[in-house]
Amino acid sequence: MKIGIVGASFARAAYLPALRHVEGAEVVALASSRIESARSAAEEFGIPAAYDDWQAMLDKHQLDLVLIATPTDLHAPITLAALERGAHVLCEKPTAMDAGEAKGMLDKANALGRVGMIDHELRFNPNRQRVAEMIASGELGDIRHVNIANIGASWANPASRPKGDWWSLAEQGGGRLGANGSHQVDMLRWWLGPVRSVVGQALTVLPDRLDKKTGEAWTATADDLAYFTMEMASGALAQVFMSGVAANNIGNLTQVFGSKGTITLDNDNERLMYAKAGEGFSDITVEDPNAALPGLNKGVWNVSVVAALRELTSAIRGGRGLERGATFEDGLKNQQVLDAVKRSTQSRSWVDLP
Template sequence: MAIKFPKLRVAVAGTSFAGNVQIPVFQSHPRTQVIAVSSGRAERAEKIAKEHGIPAHYTNFEEMLDNEKPDLVSIVTPPEQHFPMTMAALNRRIHTLCEKPFAMNIDEAKQMKAVADDTPVVAMVDFEFRFLPGRAYAEDLLRQNYVGEIRMAHFITQFGWRSKPEDAEWNWWSDASKGGGALGALGSHAADSLWLILGTPRRIFCDLATFVPERSGKPVTSDDSYTLLIEFESGARAVVQMSSAAGINGSHFGIYGSDGELFIPNLMATELRGGKRGDRVTATIPIPEKYRLAPEEQPLRAPFRVLVNRMIHAIDNRLPSPSPNFDDGAKSQIILDAARESARQGTWVEVVRT
């Protein structure tokens, strides 16, 4: 007879991505219920609580934790708030899900990981792109040596939603001091994927660009585009180029090896192409049913649901934090810190794994 577990009581910090993706998944999941939401803006917290039928809303995160005593908290705020909020949750022994980018720097990331390692909770990072169908299947094929020795990876993505000053108002995304910018928001996903596939990076070169220097009459201090060159300890190389200021959306992710290639032609990884040595062209690789995701109103809800299932399974069975966990978050932060240092110096920098 299967054990019936009670619903986990979830508190959420944040109202943007949280309101569009995370809260609807938690509210519709048979094992979770959202009991409270917090935001630095009272009107946003109240609005999201009303829209989603959440009984309590707060402007003070720690007050929410102390009053509501949730089983699980999801931190979906600007990056500058990740460290204090995560530490507050862990110190109260609350299972914690932290949005990416994991932290503002590797020092914060190391402290968050150390406390999580010493606390009997499940602590994970929201790298939900891992669970997109083409990505998940490609990773399994790579483990089966589909391309042979991996030699190159290209990860190119562009978005058009911030290409003009009027496309987006100035907010934390435009402020480097709050952790804003494309490198953190988009590059953290790329860093996670590349470390997972290619292993430990050896050195990095990074160029940061800001094509829209002003929004809402205020200066933009963060990057809206970046280019990374990465050399890995295996000898493999990667090129990553991403922009939120392009004229149109598009993405492709290719992995090339001694015996073939795998190619994901769109951001949501709904397709996968591949080819072996001697093939004249790549061909579509059917993605098995077990990797496919049920369609949802917002596309990112489906991979996020997979991550939530992994987290709940670990909580129910008192297992160690499954990947993507705080170790994965710290690894991505190592790449981001090295990239920013390279951009400051204008040269290659060695990656120091501490």
């Protein structure tokens, strides 16, 4: 399977180490905005061709699969071009700049019969799969509410980011809502089903920035703090709070409250804890067997990519749709929630979903 990758940073961290453990995968080309980054990654992983122009890469190679890990504003253009050239696509999150772009990606993939996956790799993490199974089986009873907090300090220092950092620019699709909120929305939709209505805010708490090397002043336009509440069609409430401007890193804590029991999952130690109603918590953590594979970078995100890529390549070979993972349709529905949070920021009111 001939694979091309756009975006060197996440490719080095996750895609390329994982693809060494995906049968039949052959990365033939890699593109990055900086040719130095593309060449360095290509040399390290034995990739024959490196580019600083993704369009040139698509023009010069007949690819079966394209992996896209770029700033968000490039997701839709690269996806559409790759699909038109005959490739299937794995696109990073958030899906696109807005639901209109996400729908265009879905419609094009469907029209051409291509497989499209959004890289919400936590769907392939065994602990989160265990939660999904316990909810689906009724073991937790009726889910009444879910709380998720993701608190960090990456944006707390005004001089912590370089000038032009795309993660801090709304015009390139940066911000905590897209970077982390998209994962939380996808996980909650996977666990709890459709979203009925959303209220929340995506805020830029520290817009006045200084370049981390030169001290030059610049302005951040993307959200560094976002929070929202989703009313699910099931009646459950899910609350998500994400901050990049805290003084300390607290990490990510997920709590699921059902009528028959409670679950907590802490990203710092990846321990899954479960308590039946009226009883104490016990450890029900499920270890990921892929974590022991050689050459992978540590962390749940990097490890989970292995199973995601195995499912995607299996679906392509089998001429079938995805049996697991986030489809382009999921990507559209996730994007509708993110768009609703942005509208709610302006209206300061609940926004109903389609």
